[in-house]
Amino acid sequence: MGIRIYIHTDLEGVSGIDTxxxxxxxxxxxxxxxxxxxxDVNAAVDGAFLGGAExxxxxxxxxxxxxxxxxxxxxxxxxxxxxxxxxxxxxxDSYHGTFxxxxxxxxxxMNAFLDHTQSSEAWHDYSVNGRxxxxxxxxxxxxxxxxxxxxxxxGDEAACVEARQFFSPVETAVVKRGVGRNRAELIAVEEAxxxxxxxxxxxxxxxxKARPFQPLKPMEIRLEYNRADYCDAAAGRPGxxxxxxxxxxxxTSDPLDLFP
Numbered sequence: 001m002g003i004r005i006y007i008h009t010d011l012e013g014v015s016g017i018d019t020x021x022x023x024x025x026x027x028x029x030x031x032x033x034x035x036x037x038x039x040d041v042n043a044a045v046d047g048a049f050l051g052g053a054e055x056x057x058x059x060x061x062x063x064x065x066x067x068x069x070x071x072x073x074x075x076x077x078x079x080x081x082x083x084x085x086x087x088x089x090x091x092x093d094s095y096h097g098t099f100x101x102x103x104x105x106x107x108x109x110m111n112a113f114l115d116h117t118q119s120s121e122a123w124h125d126y127s128v129n130g131r132x133x134x135x136x137x138x139x140x141x142x143x144x145x146x147x148x149x150x151x152x153x154x155g156d157e158a159a160c161v162e163a164r165q166f167f168s169p170v171e172t173a174v175v176k177r178g179v180g181r182n183r184a185e186l187i188a189v190e191e192a193x194x195x196x197x198x199x200x201x202x203x204x205x206x207x208x209k210a211r212p213f214q215p216l217k218p219m220e221i222r223l224e225y226n227r228a229d230y231c232d233a234a235a236g237r238p239g240x241x242x243x244x245x246x247x248x249x250x251x252t253s254d255p256l257d258l259f260p
Contacts, residue, residue: 002054003207006095006148007044007077008139011062012104012114013155014040015175015192018184020114025063036189037062037102038072040154040175043193044101045074047200059089062102088256093146096207098139099200103155105162105178106134112158113178118259124246125224128258129215137166138258140213145255149210152203154196156184167213169206173199217253223260234260 016036022029057078060068080089105112117134140150152171153163160172175192176184225231228245235242250260
């Protein structure tokens with residue numbers, strides 16, 4: 001079987017996006033953001049095929065989806081419509097690696113553009129087995145459920161640093177640098193897309209070398225909320241223990257059960 005790659009996407013780490021206002025759904029520039037997203041995704045798809053991939057699947061993930069402009073998607077890529085209703089779509093053990101395009105850093109990272117983990121409003125800190133992590137780690141754990149390693153990440157500089165701290169070997173493509181949290185210094189989009197294309201091409205050579213991200217089990221997941229009332233709702237869920245006014249804990253051996 002030829003090399004199969006699964007591409008997960010977000011919006012905050014896409015090239016050409018430098019303010020929070022740009023990505024407001026329904027805002028004046030949201031269509032532009034979606035077009036920028038498609039260009040980054042297509043660069044990754046092209047790079048994967050240039051590197052020797054036989055098949056590429058892509059998932060529209062930011063805010064639950066509705067960001068892809070399908071007529072702009074590289075026709076060689078399969079768009080995952082999540083027919084199974086799962087947020088990770090059709091990802092399974094038939095894939096040899098995953099990319100994360102448009103990544104942002106975890107909550108609490110300095111000079112990281114729009115840093116957050118899941119909800120910037122509600123979530124303050126998230127950890128697994130005592131190690132703080134964000135959405136990069138979460139997606140890698142989900143992929144690791146099927147033995148699929150993280151091979152490549154694009155996003156702002158802080159997200160790429162985070163990727164290298166969690167995954168080795170891994171290819172990264174820096175497309176901008178955060179200035180505080182709410183503004184970014186951009187790299188020219190053509191240069192950024194070339195970086196994505198080249199990182200994706202190189203990443204194919206990591207197949208068989210990179211290892212899946214699989215924390216020791218059972219995993220202790222802790223989530224600290226920004227306010228006690230956010231914690232109130234989570235504390236009543238099955239298997240969730242409340243530790244204090246803002247923190248809950250869950251122990252699980254299921255990499256797909258990451259949210260208290």
